[in-house]
Amino acid sequence: MGEGAPKDYSKGAILERLRQARQGRDGEIIWLGWVLDTAAIFVLIAFGWTLGSMLVFVGARFVARVPTLVGWGYLAALVGFIVVPMLFLFFNTP
Numbered sequence: 001m002g003e004g005a006p007k008d009y010s011k012g013a014i015l016e017r018l019r020q021a022r023q024g025r026d027g028e029i030i031w032l033g034w035v036l037d038t039a040a041i042f043v044l045i046a047f048g049w050t051l052g053s054m055l056v057f058v059g060a061r062f063v064a065r066v067p068t069l070v071g072w073g074y075l076a077a078l079v080g081f082i083v084v085p086m087l088f089l090f091f092n093t094p
Contacts, residue, residue, distance in 0.1 A: 033064025037071040044077055054078075 007013075037060050044053035057074055 029064055030066060030068070033060050033066065034068050034070055036060030036063060037068050037074055041070060041074045041077055044074065044081060048081075050078075050082065 036056055040053045040056040040060060043049050043056060053074075057071070060068075060071065
């Protein structure tokens with residue numbers, strides 16, 4: 001597509017342009033996803049900031065668009081951090 005060529009703003013054309021822009025940067029994008037997932041799990045466990053860690057995790061998904069092993073670990077930690085205490089309260093509340 002040249003400078004003067006009209007741009008197609010359909011969903012398919014936009015996604016294709018994004019794919020073409022990402023092709024040369026796949027390695028660094030996946031690396032950035034790993035770093036952001038690690039930061040999200042650190043924020044969740046070390047600081048206990050659930051909302052902040054979720055925002056970092058969602059940001060990692062927008063950047064990398066591929067699941068990472070650290071991301072799956074984050075989801076497991078999130079379940080352990082939120083769901084397990086909720087179940088504990090549910091079963092131990094009279």
